[in-house]
Amino acid sequence: MNEAPSQNHDHNEPGPSRRSVLWTAGAAGAGLSLGGLTAHQAAAAGTGTGTGTGTGAADSAPAAASAPEARGKTMIGVPFESRSTVRVGIVGLGNRGGTMIDLFLAVPGVRVVALCDPVKEKTAKAAKKVTTAGQPAPAVYTNGEQDFENLCKRGDVDFVYVATPWDRHFEMARAAMLNGKHVGVECPIALRLDQLWELVDLSERTRRHCMQLENCCYGRNEMRVLRMAHAGLFGELLHGAGAYLHDLRGLMFDPTYYEGPWRRLWHTRLRGDLYPNHGFGPVANYMDINRGDRAVRISSFGTQALGLAAYRKEHMPAGDPSWKESYIESDRTVSLVQTAKGRVIRLEHDVSTPHPYSRINSLGGTKGVFEDYPERIYIEPDQSNDEWGDFSRYAEWDHWLWKEHANPPGGHGGMDYMLVFRLMQCMRLGLVPDFDVYDAATWTAPVPLSDRSIKAGGTPQEIPDFTRGLWKKTRPGMDSPKPQG
Template identity: 35%
Template sequence: MKKPINRRSFLATAGVTATMALGRRAVAGANSRIRCGIIGVGRRGTHLLRLALSVPQVQITAVCDIQPVHLERGREMVAKAGQARPAGFGQRGPKDYLRMLESNDLDAVIIATPMQDHGVMAIDALQAGKAVLSEVAACMTLDECWGLVRAVEASGSFYMLAENVCYFRDCMAVMNMARQGLFGGITYAECGYVHDCRFLHFDPDGSLNWRGQLARDYVGNLYPTHAIGPVAQWTGINKSDRIVSLVSMTSRSFGAHNNASKKYGPESPQSRIAFSKGDTTTTMIQTANGAVIDLRYDTTSSRPHRTTVYHTLQGETASYRSLTGDVWIESKSEGYRWEPLTRHMAEFDDPLWKQSEDQAASSGHGGADFFVINEFFAALRDGRPSPIDVYDAVTWSSVIPLSAASIRQGNARIEVP
C-alpha cells in the first residue's frame, strides 16, 4: 500500500466527516433531470441501463462500450425509450471512457465493465466530478481501495456500490430485526457465494474472457460482496463494529480445467490453461466486537444450480438461516422452535419494499436491482448520503486482496489495514 490512511481513525470520525466526504452533494434539484452515462453494456450493463431508463428525471446522455455491437445496442435502447440518441464512446479503445468523462453533459456514470476495471474507472469518474454507481466488486487491490476513498473525499462526488443482495427483501427484514436489537450481541455469521459460473469463462469464439482470466490469474475470494454485504450491515461493520483480521484457505482446483476440457476437448489449448483459483475458498473474519464471519466463495465446483448466495446470522437472542428461510427470535417466537421468516414480515418488512413491491417485482434478482438503481438516483437527487458508501464498498471488496495475501502466506492471519 503506497500511502496508508488509518481506517480506524477515519471510521471513528465518520460521524463528523464533512458532508463532502460522504458524497452528499445533490446533483439535481427535485424537478431537474440527472444526466447519466454508462460504461460497459454487456449482460449486466444492459439490464441496469433498462432499469435506469425507467427512472423519471434520468436522461442517458452517453454510452460507452469497446464492442461496437454492444455500444450500438445500448444507444438504440435509449433512443427506443424515447430519449435523444446518446453520445457513443469506446470506439477508440479501453481508455476511451476518459473522453466520455470529460463531457459537461454528464452528472453520473454507471460502471458495469469487467471487475478488474471498476476501481480505476470509478476513481477516474470521481476525479472528473461525476457521481458513480459501480458494479461489484468495487475494486481488486488495496491501492484501489485507498484510491477510491481518497477520490470520494477529495472530489466530494457521490459513490455507491451496486450491491443488490443488500436489497433482497429477506435481507432487509433481517437488517431491521438486527437494528432493533432482536439478535442481541452478534456472535457468528455464515455466508457464501456458491454458484457454478464456469459456463461464463469463455466467449463464443473460445477465447478466455475476463471471468476466465480471473480464475486463471487470481487466488482468494474474488466475489465477496454479495455474501458479506448484508452480513456487514447486520453486524454493524463500519458503524458499531469493524473487521480486524482474516484468515483464508483455498482448495485444489478441478472445476475450471474440467469444464474447459469437456467443452473443447482434452487436447485443446483451453484444456491446457493453468487455472490458479481453487474451487472453494473460505475466509474467516474476526470483528472487533468478537463476532466471527465465515465467508465461502465457489464458482467452479460441479453442482446443480439452486441458490447463488446464502446467509446465516447468530446472535445472543435470535438466529436466522436463509437456505431454509427460518428464524428464531427469543422475544417473539413461540417456544424454542424455528419459524418461517414470513411469519414476521408484517412487522419487519422494509418500507422500501412495502412501497414499491409491484414495481420491483419484475426487475431482476428478486426485485433488488430496482432498488439499487432507484436508491442511487433518489439519493443523488435529494442530496442524501450514499446508501452503500465508499467505506462499505472498500471494506467488503478488500476481502479480495486480503484473502489472497493470507493464502499466499500459508493461511496467515492478516490484519485488515
C-alpha cells in the same frame, strides 16, 4: 445446470462480444503490479510481498499497513447535490450494463445521456432503448478501449455507471471522479489494497461519491433481516455468514457468454475469494460495519484447484486455448472475519464445483438466528422445541422500499431496481447515499487479503481501517427512513 444468462446472479460481467479483446488485453499487466507507485500509494498498500506462483493482484499487492494520512475531508455523511434530473453515463453495455440501462430508464427523473462500449452494435442497441423510452438520443463512445475517458469529461453527466470486466473498474472509477462525476461500480470495485486506498483518497479529495453497487444489500430478505437486527429481535449480534456459491463452470468455458476468457483467467492468478461482496455487504450492514463496528482481520483457507481442470477434461476439445491455462484458484474458499466488537463473519466462495446457487445469508445473536437458502428463522420466544419458524410471518419488518415497490421490475428478484431507484432518489433529493467509498473498500478488501492469507497458511491479515477511526461513530446506513418528496 447453470441458469439462463438473463437470470445469472453473477451480474457484473458483460455479455458476449469482442470486448474481451478490447477491454482485457494485457490484463495480467494492467494495474497488477506496484511498479511506479507514488510514495503515498506504496505506503497505503504496505511493504510486504505475496508468496504465490500466480501473476494476479494479490501477488504484487503488499500487506495492509496503518492508514495513510488523509488528503481530504471524510465523505462520511456527505449528501449528494440535489437536482431535478440525474444525468447518467453508462460504461459497459454487455449482459449487466445492457440490462441495467432498462432500470435507469424506468426511474422517474433520470436521463441516460451518454453510452460507452467499444462494441458498436451493443452501443447502438442500448441507444435505441433510450430513444424508445422517449429520451433524446444519447452521445455514444465506441472509439476503442479508452473512450470512456471522453465520456467522463462531459459536462452534462452527473453519475457514471461502470459495468465492465473487473480489470477496468479501478481506472474507470478514478477517471470519473477526476472529472467531477459521482461513480458507481459493479463488483469488485478494485483488486488491490493500494487501489482501494487511492479510490478512498480520490473520493475525499474530489468530493465525489464512489460506490460499490452491491445489489444484494437490496434483496427483500436482506432488508427485512437488516431492520429486524436493528430493532433488536436477534438480541446482541454474534455471528453472520455470506457467500457466493454459484456453479459457473459452463459459463466460464462458453465461448459466447463471457467476452473472451477474462473471468476464467482470474482462476490462474489468485487463490482467494474473488467475489466476496455479495456475501459480505449484507452482513456488514446487519452489524453496522463502519458505523459502530469494523472488520479488523481476516483468515482464509482454500481447497485444491481441481474443478475447472476436471470440467475442461470432460467438455473441452483438444486444442482449445483453455488447455494452456493452469488453475490455482481454490475451488472453495472459506474466510473468517473478526470485528472490533468480537463478532465473526464467515465468507465462502465457490464457482467451480457443482452447487445450487446460494449466498448463505445468515445472522445469529443472543435471541435467535436467521438462515437463508432456504429461508428459515428461529427467534425466542416466537419459536420453540428446536423447530424452525416461518420467515414470511415477519413481513411487517419489510423495508419501506419493498412496501412501496411490492413488485419491482428487473432481475434478481427486483433487487436491481431497488438499488437503482434508491441511488437515483438520493441524488435527486440531495440525500446521503446508503453506502459510500469506505464500504466499497471494506467489502472488496477480502479479494487481495484472502489470497495472501491462504498463501500464508491461513495467517490472519489486517483489514485496513479505511474510515481512519471514524467507524466508531454510529450513523445511518441502508436502514434509513423513507424521505419526503
